[in-house]
Amino acid sequence: MSLFKKKAPKYTPPPVPPTPTEETHQQSNGLDNNNGTQKSQLVFHCQQAHGSPLGLISGFSNVKELYQKIAECYDFPPEDILFCTLNTHKVDMKKLLGGQIGLEDFIFAHRxxxxxxxxxxxxxxxxxxxxxxxxxxxxxxxxxxxxxxxxxxxxxxxxxxxxxxxxxxxxxxxxxxxxxxxxxxxxxxxxxxxxxxxLKSGFGSIGPKTSSTKAGRKNYGSGKETLRFKANGQATIENEHDEKSKAGIEKINGLLELFMGVSDTELATQMWDLADGKNNSMELAEAIDNSDLQEFGFTDEFIIELWGVITDARSGRLS
The missing domain is CATH 2.30.42.10 (PDZ domain)
Structure with a gap:
């Protein structure tokens, strides 16, 4: 018997919500932390990966809005951005910006x-x-x-x-x-x-200037909280995953590459979060079947492998 209910609707990505209207008198970004209370507007440092002056960006709740803010900062079309890396100007695929940004991370835009x-x-x-x-x-x-x-x-x-x-x-x-x-x-x-x-860099090395960081701000990349982008368009501030969770998410991403030829840390993170509170592969399969992930049509073999990774990570055998 298959772990999944058989469904055949075509996958439709969740709609992107309209960009919230900014008000100059309001200092809140509308971001919630784990307790549901609002934090003051977050400001991130950014730079173009091939070299540029330092930029400051804020007021975004998803990746598209982030690209828009970076483009406005440097006055070029947002569609010029291929991807962003965190804390390095190099084309380092281990440092790709995905579904979350550490609150102390420095963003580099690759055009x-x-x-x-x-x-x-x-x-x-x-x-x-x-x-x-x-x-x-x-x-x-x-x-x-x-x-x-x-x-x-x-x-x-x-x-x-x-x-x-x-x-x-x-x-x-x-x-x-x-x-x-x-x-x-x-x-x-x-x-x-x-x-x-x-776009290739004309410099041997570029990076954040420690003297330009604002007072009280730690070295970039050292934050323990992250800004997580959600499918519904709401960004929330959450604690960073622990070592067991990170190891599990990384291994799940490896499964996605093996079975689908894709890499997607955000998708792997969503699978890890869906497994929270589940006790066996049947419960995990049902959770995926009742989420937007069911449209991917994951096989029973994949779900069994996925559950094995999750149980290994929970027991600390991966970290």
Whole structure:
């Protein structure tokens, strides 16, 4: 018997709420902490990854609004942002901004650079790509498997945005949709992949200036609380996950890569949170089936593997 009820509706991402109207006299961001009380408006430091003056941004409740604020700060279109990293200007996929930001994190925006079109012959079933997305319509390459088809093509790099496949626009698609399109390309097919690489830095090293941090603020990246973006558009301040939770979320993300060819820490975190209070794989399957995650169509095999990871993490066998 399958763990899941069989449902076939097409997945529709949750609607993005309208940007709240800002009022100059109001110092609250409308953000709630764990106790439901409001905190004063949060201000984050940011910089363009290829080099720029320091910027200060605030007043956002989701990733799209964050990109909009960064774009306004530096006066360029928000669609120029490919992705953001936290606390490093490098294209470091371990430091990607996802569904949360530490309250002391420093944000680096990676902008569109050179476009390139590459002809690829799919000589094997898998290309060797792990794909993630920026939460605002751009899917990009997070990892390239050693020895794979793509690893032998020097012009394809980690951080490249997958803009088109054989002329079909990929902008606006989620990472799992792009991964499925690539997976469904028949073996032996020749196709064109149009990529956009991040703008390259003209500096050997850039970073936050310690003298520019505001009084009372610790070194960036040292915060224990995080700003979490929710599917309903409400951002909340929560305590950072403990070591067992972090190990479990990281392992779940590894499962997503193995089963789907995608990387999504936000999705992995949502699965971990759904498992809270569940005692077996059947209860977890029911929780996923009754959430928006059921539209992914996870297999019974995946759920069993997922539950194994969760029980290992809870017992401390992963940390």
């Amino acid at each position: 569109k650079g050179r476009p390139k079109e590459i002809e690829i012959v799919k000589t094997e079933d898998a290309l060797g790509l792990t794909i993630t997305d920026n939460g605002a319509g751009y899917a990009f390459i997070k990892r390239i498997k050693e020895g794979s088809i793509v690893s032998r093509i020097p012009h394809i790099e980690v951080g490249d945005h997958i803009e088109k496949l054989d002329g079909e626009n990929m902008v606006g698609k989620r990472h799992y949709e792009v991964a499925k399109i690539l997976k469904d390309i028949p073996k032996g097919t020749t196709f064109i992949m149009r990529l956009v690489e991040p």
